[in-house]
Amino acid sequence: MTDFPSFPPGFVFGAATASYQIEGAVQEDGRGPSIWDTYSHTPGLVANGDTGDVACDHYHRYPQDVALLRELGVGSYRFSIAWPRIVPDGSGPVNAKGLDFYSRLADELLAAGIEPAVTLYHWDLPQALEDDGGWRVRATAERFGEYAAVVAEHLGGRVPRWITLNEPWCSAFLGYSVGRHAPGAREGHGALAAAHHLLVGHGLAVQALRAAGVREAGITLNLDHHLPATRSPADEAAVTRADTLHNHVWAEPILRGRYPATEEDTWGALITAQNFRRDGDLELISQPLDFLGINYYRPIVVADAPHRESDPARRVATDNRYEEVPMPDVRRTAMGWAVAPHTFTDLLVELKEQYGDVLPPVHITENGSAEDDETSPDGAVHDHDRVAYLRDHLTALRAAMDAGVDVRGYYVWSLLDNFEWAFGYDKRFGIVHVDYATQRRTPKDSYHWYRSLIAAQRR
Numbered sequence: 252m253t254d255f256p257s258f259p260p261g262f263v264f265g266a267a268t269a270s271y272q273i274e275g276a277v278q279e280d281g282r283g284p285s286i287w288d289t290y291s292h293t294p295g296l297v298a299n300g301d302t303g304d305v306a307c308d309h310y311h312r313y314p315q316d317v318a319l320l321r322e323l324g325v326g327s328y329r330f331s332i333a334w335p336r337i338v339p340d341g342s343g344p345v346n347a348k349g350l351d352f353y354s355r356l357a358d359e360l361l362a363a364g365i366e367p368a369v370t371l372y373h374w375d376l377p378q379a380l381e382d383d384g385g386w387r388v389r390a391t392a393e394r395f396g397e398y399a400a401v402v403a404e405h406l407g408g409r410v411p412r413w414i415t416l417n418e419p420w421c422s423a424f425l426g427y428s429v430g431r432h433a434p435g436a437r438e439g440h441g442a443l444a445a446a447h448h449l450l451v452g453h454g455l456a457v458q459a460l461r462a463a464g465v466r467e468a469g470i471t472l473n474l475d476h477h478l479p480a481t482r483s484p485a486d487e488a489a490v491t492r493a494d495t496l497h498n499h500v501w502a503e504p505i506l507r508g509r510y511p512a513t514e515e516d517t518w519g520a521l522i523t524a525q526n527f528r529r530d531g532d533l534e535l536i537s538q539p540l541d542f543l544g545i546n547y548y549r550p551i552v553v554a555d556a557p558h559r560e561s562d563p564a565r566r567v568a569t570d571n572r573y574e575e576v577p578m579p580d581v582r583r584t585a586m587g588w589a590v591a592p593h594t595f596t597d598l599l600v601e602l603k604e605q606y607g608d609v610l611p612p613v614h615i616t617e618n619g620s621a622e623d624d625e626t627s628p629d630g631a632v633h634d635h636d637r638v639a640y641l642r643d644h645l646t647a648l649r650a651a652m653d654a655g656v657d658v659r660g661y662y663v664w665s666l667l668d669n670f671e672w673a674f675g676y677d678k679r680f681g682i683v684h685v686d687y688a689t690q691r692r693t694p695k696d697s698y699h700w701y702r703s704l705i706a707a708q709r710r
């Protein structure tokens with residue numbers, strides 16, 4: 252008999268996806284282009300030239316996907332809204348057909364007894380806004396606030412949990428510093444402005460959500476647990492820089508209304524030379540939240556390293572004097588990511604120590620693993636490694652709760668195999684296998700395991 256970790260009554264089990272990764276139908280019902288359409292259609296940027304044009308065809312197959320969720324027994328489903336379906340040109344007219352799609356989805360979920368949890372921005376910025384400067388400019392944050400108001404007014408009464416941004420670190424730094432995500436810019440300075448404007452956009456969206464009277468508003472950060480390669484002071488200092496950039500540059504403004512004292516060592520004169528931070532921004536950014544969403548996948552081991560970039564204007568983000576080194580003696584997922592579940596406990600416990608009472612209740616809004624799944628002749632997918640990953644991370648999460656961290660929910664990433672950004676369809680994170688040629692969905696062993704874990708809580 253399998254032993255499942257047990258969670259307190261009311262703990263929310265969920266599954267997560269994101270619009271561009273599953274929907275397809277990119278030209279349907281008035282949707283405008285997003286930066287991910289442009290990026291994925293640029294030769295050489297995404298593995299195999301994959302695009303989200305069809306993806307899992309969820310736009311048409313959502314009733315079937317909601318049925319999978321119902322059968323799974325989750326209490327909540329986290330999905331994101333494609334901004335270019337709602338405001339195809341980034342500003343100006345609202346597209347009623349786009350709103351209707353999410354309205355139908357929300358109703359289908361509610362009818363299945365599943366609470367919708369909406370992410371307003373999971374990276375698919377309307378291309379028109381990128382053409383006007385993207386997140387480098389403040390106007391994009393203002394447009395985001397307006398879009399949030401439209402969506403919240405339409406869906407606010409039916410959607411209890413709202414996430415403004417997903418992983419703004421990725422949007423700012425992968426998008427504008429190293430170009431590994433859309434819009435593919437490699438700019439240094441641009442990424443710092445983007446980081447701040449994303450936070451301003453978050454603040455404006457929270458205002459819009461409050462005005463619409465939603466039950467819970469929060470944000471999702473990809474907080475990382477960094478470990479030093481050695482106990483040398485230089486490597487310990489590298490950990491501080493990495494923690495600053497990945498975690499505190501986001502969590503401190505949001506939770507404490509200030510940028511971290513360590514940012515100068517991380518970014519130096521780059522930050523003081525900027526004029527994009529305005530009086531009053533930090534008050535906007537630090538409005539009280541009902542929860543903090545955290546996405547966690549893996550620990551990162553860092554070592555001190557010299558600047559690789561000689562141009563000071565580009566020294567940002569991935570070039571602030573540390574480099575990632577492999578963690579020894581651990582299994583790696585198909586992403587090459589180290590599997591070390593105890594670091595999940597450590598991250599959460601340290602976060603509680605660092606932020607204390609200003610840390611709101613936590614929802615784990617993503618956790619999961621990409622594995623080299625094989626379909627057996629009977630059609631089943633025996634993804635033992637993913638089952639072990641999920642079991643061990645849920646056990647580690649429970650340990651953090653026992654140590655006093657207030658965690659209210661857990662969303663597995665992902666319901667479906669899907670478009671994994673620059674890796675295209677090569678990397679499969681789903682607990683449901685998708686055959687992209689036929690769009691056939693097959694629940695994997697991990698789906699059945701998660702279903703049993705959820706059912707076991709009710710006993």
Ligand code: FCB
Pocket residue numbers: 269272417418421473546617664671672680
């Ligand atoms: C996170 C993203 C999500 C997915 C997982 C694997 O960074 O939020 O869309 O790609 O990683």
